[in-house]
Amino acid sequence: MGEKIIQLKGITKQFPGVLANDNIDLDIESGEIHAIIGENGAGKSTLMKILYGLNEPTSGEILFKGKPVKISNPTKAIELGIGMVHQHFMLVPSFTVAENIVLGTEPKKNKVFMDFKKAVDITEELSETYGLKVDPHLKVESVSVGIQQRIEILKVLYKGADILILDEPTAVLTPQETEELFKVIRRLVEELGKTVIIITHKLQEVLSLSDRVSVMRQGKMIGTIDTKDANEQMLAEMMVGKEVLFDELDKKPVSNKEILRVKNIKARDNRGLPALKGMDFNIKAGEVLGVAGVEGNGQSELVEVLTGLREMEGGSLYINGEKVEPKNPKHMRDLGIAHVPEDRLSTGLSAEATITENMMMGLQYNEEYAKKKIHIDKEKIRNRTKKLIEDFDVRTPSQDVHLGNLSGGNMQKVVIAREFAFNTPILIISQPTRGVDIGAIEFIHSQIIEKRNEGCAILLVSAELDEIFRLSDRIITVYEGEITGEFKNGEITKSEIGLYMTGKHKSNVGRGV
Template identity: 50%
Template structure:
């Protein structure tokens, strides 16, 4: 059998946790092989070993049938192995070309001058060959997240990678970009490359992968043929029990208006109009979902409500009180909870412990501090309650550094922190981004529970399924304007898709 990479009986242990316990995975030449597992199951660790970022404690790696030792990422690159990480490693102020050639710059004039023109031409050719449509001279900060991901793929192709590891590549993409990525992966395979796709999205495994290796809590559960295995069967292998894909909820019983946004106009960081004359109500006991393609004003709305961005005009009321000019802390105190879109930039202080992160909004109050002195035992107790109830997995519990957790566990910690405070209005932005089916099921249950406790939930998500399943009412935005509000029980994906594209309901009817 022609295997391009074999990882045999890999074991890796970190302080207090066995991340990989005797895992075996074999990648055939020219296939897309999915690596499926829950958050913290050991997927990224295993691939970081293949990419030379970690060394295995036991086990062996073969590349093209020969046993090898991959001591660092440069060795992996030389062996034709490349990796696109979940959180991209790009320099914002550099151009696409500068990012791609970093570390292997082509030179002219006796090696003294960097030859960016030559590199730019080569990148343009590669971009055409694989259908990536990337502009080599654009600055990273000016291109979309989907484009940045293509730059990461080009970075590997430029270094002549034969095996491409994609770590949770669709977590940051819109539905359209996911389809595009599928097309790009098929092109890569056509050109003779082999791909390992780390994911926990079953729909995407069914759409793109040939075979799938499932790992659970660091152990290999098995490798299956994707075409002949159902999503339900793969989900059960992954979490060890049957998973319900349907969200169970009763009809909402809306109460008083909790959030009232009136004629809100907001400018974005580039000073152009991001929200224009936008009005919306969210009542106690209901979930209002906001549907729209990424970049249509959703983030600006959230930033205006939470106090991260100043409103140009219009007003925001919480429980009848005007909070438009209030500080962020005053808004938190008056009952706003916020699960932010970017967990690493906005949700956590990565170098703080998990316990410290759990009290970021309440540390100045009793029982967490008295007369300006922090009470560590109360903080730890509180953190442990959240960690247990939201199944946040980490090496050393409350004293683990936030950065040592897997992305999905970081997400669960933030959601736990915000729900634990029992806010009047919970703003949940992409709450299940990067979570596995078991965790998604649990988070959805908790959001509905929050609604049933008579609280208001504003849900912003790019997953249309999630918006349709969880929301009682759905508001659709396009280019910063409200296109319409519909009852979730009286609409379908097609109608919402049209409205997301800017077709108002009466025009489409």
């Protein structure tokens, strides 16, 4: 670590009805990994968007290498060597990996056309230099969320960033991918002299990676400490302003009644390649079946088949003993399946719509909320939304706020509140606490177990092994579209399960016959 490369002095940002940043002071030193932590809505992302030129401060100043600067837009930030990788990626799905990386500064052929071969060469060189492996020829729409994040980081590095701001960088990564990313970050800092700022809520990662950590709460800077002097309990209490304890979850015995049965299910991915190669499992009433696997091994396609978002090529699906043919999401909801998707913005919510409008999705055909199936009963919808905002602690000044103005964690609470409120006998949940702060994780976990105890059959897909082990009654491991193992919770350790997740161990379960 070296000089103070960035100094934020008295930064205040006032939005209509919300004081996002309240007189913030923050120093970033050259060559450090600096973590910024806090609950959803604490103002972390807003502060970094100011540093990157996406938001202008209401008051305060920024010093870069000791001199005042005005960062009025991202172009100015990039000129100073500041790059940002956002929590919600900004990629063009129909473009290739290489095209996305060079977008805006494309190499030209004959000074007119983009030189695709040169773009591929640039991508391969960047990939090799920074240890972020990607295939430059693949279209972004066909790659996993983890690969998309690598692309975003390579984009920033291609533009010459010396200071990288990473907003919730591990929210979309598996434990294995997270460790790979940390190796890259350490190499960027220790060998290549970069400075990294990480916005996160994962305290274990903060303690294992960062040099210093700054804690924010309700728009204020609570303090900055050397990571070596911190521990998880201390940071959690600074974040939420009170003692944080993860209580034991009270689980009722699992019923013997089978609710969902999947037999020899098969499907293809977006590239037309086999994604599910004959999966076979069941879920009983009052049971959580956890799915553990490295991202991109068929979990997403499985969820999409079960929720009517992807065509099932083979196999059978039974609900309460009756065979069903998935047609579309509405059909599956009518059959009793609610769905919390892994990517809340592309599948679960509309950023342009209000919280009330998002809470209404799926109710437009419900006789209780649709008058004569023609007009929406707005008063009933508003009352329902008000109650769900209160019950699920969605932090917003109003239910009429556009969803895109909420933090990522509060967006997650909206989709969970809506789907849980349908009271369906089956819940398909993907990444329930992705981008959610420590104060809300306990609440969401308790809600999932409450649903379980009410008799709901729950399929839980999560990249967080701690979450899988905490919530599941049984766990299946998946690798390359097949189930490689099935275990009752307590029968296997986290280190052992990794061998099944990577295909190195395999048992004779989960194959359709």
